[in-house]
Amino acid sequence: MIRAIRSASLAIDAAVIQRLLAVGLLAGLLAGLAVAALQNVTTTPLILAAEVYETAAEQAHAGVEAHQHEHAAEPVWEPAPGLQRTAATSVATSVTSVGYAFVLLALMLLSGETIEPKRAALWGACAFASTGLATSLGLAPELPGSAAGDLAARQFWWIGTAAATGAGLFAVLRVERPLVKALGVALIIAPHLIGAPQPPAPESTAPAELAARFAAASLAIHAITWILVGAAVGFVWRRLPTKTSTEAAA
């Protein structure tokens, strides 16, 4: 009897993982391709414009010496300008979106949430507040050519801030006990008291006007990414046929 239950649960395990992977993959690709199309007409033109200033500044500063040094270093693949670069960006954005879809789906399941489009989009909005708004308060979206602090330190602060803000929002919005809510508020504030790693001087080779437009466009793209990922996860979860009764348990 127990053996029968065990083998049944193993079969369910595979079916559950398969379903979660299918939902995340489909939802992430749907959102990712839409966002990639938007990036092509919003953030990417600003990045390309900023690179013109960056390259000009590099050449003016280092001259021939840096040029030679660049060629002496081992050549690393990078996408050719045009279609290849657009394709690379679209793939990277889709990979990010699929990753976000998996994370969102997993967190909703772990917290026993009902998965449907509206609710999942709201989770997406909270995720944007975590990885987009909270992180931008310390590390504003940057164009190529802007001064920045140590990369590893910035990545560490980014991940810590996103995780703390997400956990804090969950505590505030989903837990009833006042003490836990207070702890949630503390978690949301703490990363900003610690402070993000900053460059010695706020410099940029790109004009301020371009940088400001980019920061706004990047935040909008970030918000759209998460909300689309959420809505798509909810939509696909509802539409994708299920082979087991796991949906009821979730």
Add this chain to the structure above:
Amino acid sequence: MTTKTLSADAIVSASRLEILRAALVVFTLGAGLVYLAGFSYASVAHNAAHDSRHSLGFPCH
């Protein structure tokens, strides 16, 4: 009767546990994908994802 109820409960709790386990697997996979696209130091990953990283607010350079 008791046996029936017990085994039914076992299946229900097992499937809830299975879902949580599957959710953890999927979470790890998702975090890995975000790391690859947004954080990885590998030059090829960085160069391919460069514009996407800037656009989506990941720390870059």
